[in-house]
Amino acid sequence: MTVANMEAAISLRGMKLQHERFALGPIDCDIPKGMVTAIVGPNGSGKSTLFRALLGLEPILSGEAEVLGTPLNGNQEDQYKSRIGFLAENPHAHENHLAADEKAKFASRWYPGWDWEKYRKLLRHFDVDGGVRLSKMSKGMRRKAELSIAMAHDPELLMLDEPSSGLDPFAWKTMLQELGRYMEPGDRTLVLATHILEEIKRLADYILFIYRGKVLGLYEKDRLLDDWRTIVVQIEYARKDGSEMLQRTPGFQGLTEAGPGLYRLEVDEPERGEAYCRDNGFQVLAVQRMDLEDILSCLIRKEEARR
Amino acid sequence: MWLPIRIDEQRPEPLYHQIEVQLRGLILGGQLKEGTLLPSIRELAVSLKCSAITVRRVYQDLENEGLIRTRQGTGTFVAGVGAVQRDEHRLERVTEEMEKAIELGLQLQCAPEEIETAFRQALHRKSKERGGDVT
Helix, strand or coil, rough: CCCCCCEEEEEEEEEEEEECCCCCEEEEEEEEECCCEEEECCCCCCCCHHHHHHCCCCCCCEEEEECCCCCCCCCCCCCHHHHHEECCCCCCHHHHCCHHHHHHHHHHHHHHHHCCCHHHHHHHHCCCCCCHHHHHHHHHHHHHHHHHHCCCCCCCCCECCCCCCCCHHHHHHHHHHHHHHCCCCCCEEEEEEEECCHHCCCCCCEEEECCCCCEEEEEHHHHHHHHHHHEEECCCCCCCHHHHHHHHCCEEEEEEEEEECCCEEEEEHHHHHHHHHHHHCEEEEEEECCCHHHHHHHHHHHHHHHH | CCCCCCCCCCCCCCCHHHHHHHHHHHHHCCCCCCEECCCCCHHHHHHCCCCCCHHHHHHHHHHHHEEEEEEECCEEEECCHHHHHHHHHHHHHHHHHHHHHHHHHHHHHHHHHHHHHHHHHHHEEEEEECCCCCC
16 A cells, blocks of 8 residues: 655565464555544554554564665664654553653764754643652653653654543643654654544544554545545335445445435535436435544454455 | 644645636735745645645646746745736636536526526625625
């Protein structure tokens, strides 16, 4: 899956990983540079494993993976990672005894681009006291501290695994502002795994749907929301071939029978789909945009049917 | 800067189209004066909850129309709009809205004469309300 005319920050070609209980891939996709890509999928789809693989923490079984131009072949230098900022889904227990400032001090030695000024600004904006031990902080407070550390070297690629978990609505807003500011120069890339639809709506340019370790698709968000529609149609009850006819609708994605002669049709070519319904004697009762959740469940249903 | 642009998710028009029409209207209607600095692509995207790709497309279209100008490193500005262009836009907008009303009239099986009468009466009434003397 590729995005036209776009330089890729992350490029995966048939990448496969194998755990004891979990297989990821083969994954083919290009995550575009300068853009925000949200990774969306049910729990256990492989989002966190994918992040770990991109950080070189999971051996790649087959296929190719390239991050910021560095091929991950098992022999890659660790240097590319200094251009990445990463926030893991869960805090590391071995850092519990550190104060935020102490963790930042470690980070400052490892990242050439480290900027104390930026770190302090982020802490101030998030209203975090850097002198407090990470284990003494509330979940949300620690999240804000760790996010500040992940961003303080102004990385080329920022990867956030469920960044907003534990944040109150005010901190969440601050985070959106900071991430917007981070993207401002136009050459930064943000990849985030999240379940929060509002976050995806506000931040994402692209959405990567994954499910059971497989990519269901990489979509431009606004196109997705523009194109996918539910069409509610009705036909005389006596006609038995209604559902068969509807399955041939242009852009057909899904169909449920809502009552006698009443159907909910899901399409990704709304105009042609609607015209088809009218031309075939259906009465169009309503046309509505679909939510991301509904689109995702539709894609999952299709994938399940294929398995 | 904040722009009074509203996206209506119930409308069938694609997002980029909704944004483009409104921003063009703000420029041609004179609410945004020549030289005004527009928000950056990312800023506008975040505030409208749409993607940067969509905003970039809008900016590109309006730049091609000569309504805005991008200066490398400094940002995107409103360009000078000629009086002719502004007048054309005014008439276009009015025509568009009238077409919608006429369409509704025809849908309701009104005869052209009835629509014409209704138009004259509405114009007369509205002008009176505003204290004008159009007959």
